[in-house]
Amino acid sequence: MTGRKDNAPGNRRVQRTVADALPGRSLTLLVALIATGVIAIGTTAIGGTAAHAAEVATVPVAEESPASDAGTGSGNVRDTTKDQPSDAVVTSESPEPLPPNPDLATARSIPLTEADKQLLIKVRQAGLWEIPSGEQAQQKAESPIVKAVGRQLAADHRKLDDSVRKLAADLDVVLPSTPSELQQGWMAELSKASGADYDRLFADRLRAAHGTVFNIIAQVRTGTRNPIIRAYAQTANTVVMRHMTLLESTGLVAFDDLPAPVLSQASSTSGSGGLSESSPGMRTMAIVAMLAAAALIGLVSVRRIRRGA
Numbered sequence: 001m002t003g004r005k006d007n008a009p010g011n012r013r014v015q016r017t018v019a020d021a022l023p024g025r026s027l028t029l030l031v032a033l034i035a036t037g038v039i040a041i042g043t044t045a046i047g048g049t050a051a052h053a054a055e056v057a058t059v060p061v062a063e064e065s066p067a068s069d070a071g072t073g074s075g076n077v078r079d080t081t082k083d084q085p086s087d088a089v090v091t092s093e094s095p096e097p098l099p100p101n102p103d104l105a106t107a108r109s110i111p112l113t114e115a116d117k118q119l120l121i122k123v124r125q126a127g128l129w130e131i132p133s134g135e136q137a138q139q140k141a142e143s144p145i146v147k148a149v150g151r152q153l154a155a156d157h158r159k160l161d162d163s164v165r166k167l168a169a170d171l172d173v174v175l176p177s178t179p180s181e182l183q184q185g186w187m188a189e190l191s192k193a194s195g196a197d198y199d200r201l202f203a204d205r206l207r208a209a210h211g212t213v214f215n216i217i218a219q220v221r222t223g224t225r226n227p228i229i230r231a232y233a234q235t236a237n238t239v240v241m242r243h244m245t246l247l248e249s250t251g252l253v254a255f256d257d258l259p260a261p262v263l264s265q266a267s268s269t270s271g272s273g274g275l276s277e278s279s280p281g282m283r284t285m286a287i288v289a290m291l292a293a294a295a296l297i298g299l300v301s302v303r304r305i306r307r308g309a
Contacts, residue, residue, distance in 0.1 A: 104170055107228030112171060116229045119220040120168045122213050123236050124175040127161035129183035130154070130206065133190060137202055140190075146199045149246045153206065156239050167232060183209075203252035207244060211258060214240045 130153055137150025168175050179187065186205045193201050217240060221233035247253060 102227035102231060104228065107226055108171065110226045112173070112226060112229070113224070115220050116224055116226055117173050119217060119224075119229060119233055119236070120164050120171075120173050121175060122216050123160055123164045124168070125180060125183070126209065126213050127157040127164070128176065129179040129187055130209070131157045131161065133187060133202070133206065136190065137198075140194065140198050141202065142195045143199045143250065143252075145250050146202055146252070149250060150202065152246060153243055156243065160236065160239060163232070163235075167228070171228075199250070200252045200254075203247050203250045204254055204257065207247040207253045208258055210240050210244045210247065214244065 132154075134150040134152075134154030134157065138147050138154075141147045141150060165175060167173075186209075190198065190201060190205070214237070217233050217236050221230060221237055224230050224233065
């Protein structure tokens with residue numbers, strides 16, 4: 001470390017600066033090393049992110065074809081109308097894997113949230129009008145496909161209804177016993193319709209209703225802390241997805257009339273527009289940018305100090 005006398009008369013103050021400690025060539029070398037490190041980290045981050053994206057893109061995804069014949073359940077939509085009442089509503093024939101089956105004692109030890117309770121309530125509420133509507137479709141529908149879809153929806157919801165009532169009793173959740181006013185209005189509409197109008201109304205009303213409950217199930221499945229609720233949400237999710245596919249296979253669903261999707265705050269902040277725990281590449285790039293800015297500020301400051309000296 002070298003000292004330098006102030007040019008002001010009588011002033012013997014010694015200045016110690018980074019510029020004094022680092023000669024011009026050393027300073028240039030330091031900046032070059034920082035820049036090299038920044039580039040290396042940035043390249044690693046981008047390469048890692050790209051590699052992860054490529055890995056995800058190569059994972060095979062099971063394709064689910066719409067049922068061209070709802071009565072036989074073509075594609076991956078399983079025909080459950082021939083099941084026994086004791087058969088599970090979701091089996092190994094379903095395309096989705098099943099979550100672990102937790103014991104009731106463990107589930108009861110974890111308090112239910114309001115969302116957990118609403119899952120059971122909504123599933124029960126759906127069955128209260130979809131079971132009679134599915135049965136009615138077998139008598140009033142003009143299209144054989146609509147008749148078959150109604151039969152399968154009713155069969156699935158009978159089993160879902162049995163399971164949700166048992167689970168609610170085990171977890172001390174009170175369930176509704178009658179359709180809501182809105183559901184009663186839909187049932188009244190269907191009762192008044194006939195022929196092709198009935199078929200179209202059946203497909204539209206039930207597809208819209210399944211889309212609403214699907215969003216609720218997905219949110220509970222994503223965030224619930226209770227293992228038995230998580231497992232039940234998985235089952236309900238599979239059934240509702242199956243029913244939406246069946247209803248769409250009729251070719252009568254007016255998609256333009258369905259509610260537009262609305263992203264929740266969590267999903268909107270975890271995408272490409274923000275940083276999240278699921279985007280380490282973005283976090284690394286942010287750190288790289290801060291390091292580069294710090295290096296630039298340091299370089300400018302040192303040059304100003306040297307000029308002032």
